[in-house]
């Protein structure tokens with residue numbers, strides 16, 4: 001019996017080797033490696049893909065979110081509403097600009113921030129809502145936008161797991177005021193190193209992010225703000241241009257693998273992931289929930305099948321955030337999800353044989369239990 005990895009990053013390289021190698025040679029031979037033609041071309045192609053006016057390539061997903069917050073002049077003394085159930089990078093972006101993350105619990109069904117609980121968390125210091133499309137499934141953006149408009153707040157999308165996801169027909173990236181994307185290798189659109197992007201329809205915000213990513217300068221040696229260094233490089237942009245052409249096909253494959261799991265695993269007592277209404281998830285992860293998570297993960301491991309937990313400790317219980325004073329029990333839904341979630345192997349090129357094996361092992365693990 002062969003092993004099933006959690007994901008196989010080499011599969012996309014095997015599939016696109018000639019195109020990726022050609023992109024590599026094109027950049028190497030150009031003699032130009034930072035902020036050049038490839039980054040410009042990728043920015044316009046990715047903006048077009050998202051249906052947005054502007055894209056700014058940056059160093060990674062965390063910095064994409066941070067640069068948006070800085071460009072919105074959000075900092076010390078300000079509060080930003082964040083999901084209690086998310087990857088810690090969402091919170092880190094807020095604290096890195098000096099603002100305070102104010103957690104809101106998730107909707108039980110989608111695991112995304114529950115819009116019904118947002119208003120109770122708004123104070124006079126609240127400046128923005130940072131919504132996450134967790135696991136590739138879009139947050140309830142129409143409701144979130146309505147609440148934000150009522151209270152004069154900005155809305156930022158953490159779209160690091162949601163390249164190509166749709167909400168009421170529109171792509172992640174244009175559902176709020178600005179969005180941060182990550183091109184970490186394992187994401188739906190992944191580079192061969194670090195990378196990220198800011199997407200927005202707001203021209204002045206895009207201009208400011210463009211300056212902030214490059215020492216606060218648009219014109220060489222003329223600095224209009226105290227910027228940093230967070231640039232997407234030419235090689236990664238060239239690789240991303242190749243892969244962007246295949247993103248929709250890969251997302252369809254993910255969708256079809258997810259439906260396979262959903263029918264194969266029905267009726268055995270696992271809580272299966274569910275798409276929100278009007279939403280098109282791109283299935284960055286397929287996450288099941290069970291009170292017998294350890295038993296399930298162990299049974300899979302014994303058969304050589306890798307799984308991961310996204311995420312085992314919610315941000316408010318991390319040592320990094322003791323200063324906020326949220327103890328155990330302060331966000332019980334996020335805590336329960338952290339105890340019950342398990343991500344199954346899933347990548348676009350995953351074979352039917354592998355999907356069958358994973359499903360069979362899970363079914364028999366649960367039949368033994370019963």
Ligand SMILES: *Cc1c(COP(=O)(O)O)cnc(C)c1O
Pocket residue numbers: 060061062063086087089090132158160161181182183184194195196
């Ligand atoms: C990956 C990820 C990030 C951070 O992206 P990096 O490129 O690793 O900095 C932020 N938020 C979420 C939800 C992510 O999954």
